[in-house]
Amino acid sequence: DAGVTQSPTHLIKTRGQQVTLRCSPKSGHDTVSWYQQALGQGPQFIFQYYEEEERQRGNFPDRFSGHQFPNYSSELNVNALLLGDSALYLCASSPGLAGPFDTQYFGPGTRLTVL
Amino acid sequence: AQSVTQPDIHITVSEGASLELRCNYSYGATPYLFWYVQSPGQGLQLLLKYFSGDTLVQGIKGFEAEFKRSQSSFNLRKPSVHWSDAAEYFCAVGAWDTGNQFYFGTGTSLTVIP
Known part of the structure; x- marks a missing residue:
């Protein structure tokens, strides 16, 4: 049973560019959440998708957007990249919207470097 | 709003020694409380909840881990640390009210020293 997978593993972009990160949830999971983990910090919640809709959003600007596909996989898009967007981006999946009772399973992350 | 404080940025223990990591919440x-571990190159893994x-x-x-409501704490413990716990x-x-938002x-x- 494959866990949460993310691609690519590493990515280097320049300021002003746009980036798309991808996530495939654990089998049987239909909810995907995205987190940003800056160096030396804990993960910060970006947003969560369920049934192809954004259900919750953290304190991130509109430059951060996402999408969920019918097969539950998800994309995170970041426009107009800033140096401060350099971070490890984590995807987590869980079954349904039952709230914090559900354990989230995290992928290994995508390391984004903005030059 | 919720917040979590981990007062210790870095801890070093000898292999075989006991361990306590502190966590205070607001x-x-x-609350629903969790401890996760992250090894280099690995995703977060749930230890307990x-x-x-x-x-x-x-x-x-x-x-x-022990939940102490009076102290707003949820400290993680292990009686004997192994090198692989680093x-x-x-x-x-x-x-x-935050759903799956943590x-x-x-x-x-x-760090575990031999």
Whole structure:
């Protein structure tokens, strides 16, 4: 049973560019959440998708957007990249919207470097 | 709003020694508390979680944590540390009104010396 997978593993972009990160949830999971983990910090919640809709959003600007596909996989898009967007981006999946009772399973992350 | 504080940025322990990692939370209602571990190049792995009931929670890899409402704490413990426990440890809090949104602490880095 494959866990949460993310691609690519590493990515280097320049300021002003746009980036798309991808996530495939654990089998049987239909909810995907995205987190940003800056160096030396804990993960910060970006947003969560369920049934192809954004259900919750953290304190991130509109430059951060996402999408969920019918097969539950998800994309995170970041426009107009800033140096401060350099971070490890984590995807987590869980079954349904039952709230914090559900354990989230995290992928290994995508390391984004903005030059 | 919820918040989580992990006062120790870095801890070093000898292999075989006991370990306690501190976590304090701030939340007005009943919190749901979690400890995750992150090894280099790995995703976050859930060690244990507390929702209700017995305040002493057993987790994987020999870890346990105790919820103390009066102290707003949820400290992680292990009686005997192994070299493979070296990693970054994160405490997190969630609640019904935030759905699956978790608030993470800034983490404690654990070094284990032989």
